[in-house]
Amino acid sequence: MQGENLRKGTWLQEEDEQLTSFVARLGERRWDSLAKVAGLKRSGKSCRLRWMNYLRPNLKHGHFSVEEEQLIVQLQQELGNKWAKIARKLPGRTDNEIKNYWKTHLRKRAQAQQGDFKYKLEIATQEVNQKSIDMDSKNCKHGNVWCQDSEWETKDSSSTDTLSLSDWELRSSPYETRILDWIAELQNGYGENELEQDCNSTGTCNYYPQEFDEGCDSWDYSGSLWDMN
DNA sequence: AAATCGGTCAACCGCGACTTT
DNA sequence: GAAAGTCGCGGTTGACCGATT
Structure with missing residues (x-):
């Protein structure tokens, strides 16, 4: 179709009615021809888009569940x-x-969730590393077996700028409880090189231990993922 | 009340894939 | 097999509207 005199922008009700009528007669194809036959001053592409995104029957509009x-x-x-x-x-x-x-x-919600996750993970990792140093310095690790919680508390518990794992907020949801499991694994020898990196096409990356996603349906934890309030 | 900002969404654009001639 | 036409997709734009200053 030639580019002259083609309308752009918001569709009018008459145009919608005309398009609907002609799609019913001619079918969802040959959009350029359909636009011409219908007398619509629109490109075939524009007609197709309007039909597919707005006029097509059985389309839902409004809030997503x-x-x-x-x-x-x-x-x-x-x-x-x-x-x-x-x-x-x-x-x-x-x-x-x-x-x-x-x-x-x-996307924002996912990024917020992911950012929050990374931030907590960073703190947790630092905390674990610090604990590790403290434990080692006290000969508190025997092979892969770590000291009891009470011995963790030998670190100055009055300090307010240091997180205590026992009251750590990451335990607030199943999803985050899993982080604790991971950290427990870190304590048992996971290193950074065991972290699986999963970058999607948007350039954002998830990091998790290689075993993290195996046999795990992340939607088991949808409650915590979506409760952003 | 007016100006500005930010969120939302319909529509457009460019391009590659597919189909038809 | 090649060219032209058509379709479908993903990214982007811009108009609109409500919230905020």
Whole structure:
């Protein structure tokens, strides 16, 4: 189609009605021809997009359910920014809608969660390292067996700028409890080189021990992941 | 009340893949 | 097999609107 006199921008109700009518007659194909036949001053592409993202029957509009949100995040982690593929798993949702929703809601939340996770992990690692130094200096580690909690407390417990694992806030959720498990493993000899790095297409990376994700459905912990209040 | 800012989302653009001629 | 046409996808833009200053 020639570029002259083509309308752009927001669709009018008359245009929507016309497009709907002609798609019903001619089917969802040959969008350039359809636009011409329908007398729409729109490109075929524009018509297709309007139909696919707005006029198509059985489209859902409005708020995403918690289940949909979880599915989007899960699929985004698995597939990357393959919005069309993700959309196929969510009946009634369009790739555009999911893409927008990811950008405006979920990405920030995921990053906040991830940032919070990294921050806590950093503190935890430092804490574990510090404990390790303290323990070793006191000959408190026997092979892979560590001292009892009471002996951890030999470190100055009155200090307010040092976290105590016993009352550490990371225990507040199942997801975070897993971090404690990991830290326990760190105490048993995991080093940094055992950390698995998983970078997705957005450039953000997850770090976890190699065993972390095996046989583990992260959505078991969705409660903590999504409770951001 | 006006200006500014930030979030949201519909629509556009460019490009690669696929289909048709 | 090549060229032209069409489709589908992901990234980006810009208009709109409510919140904040």
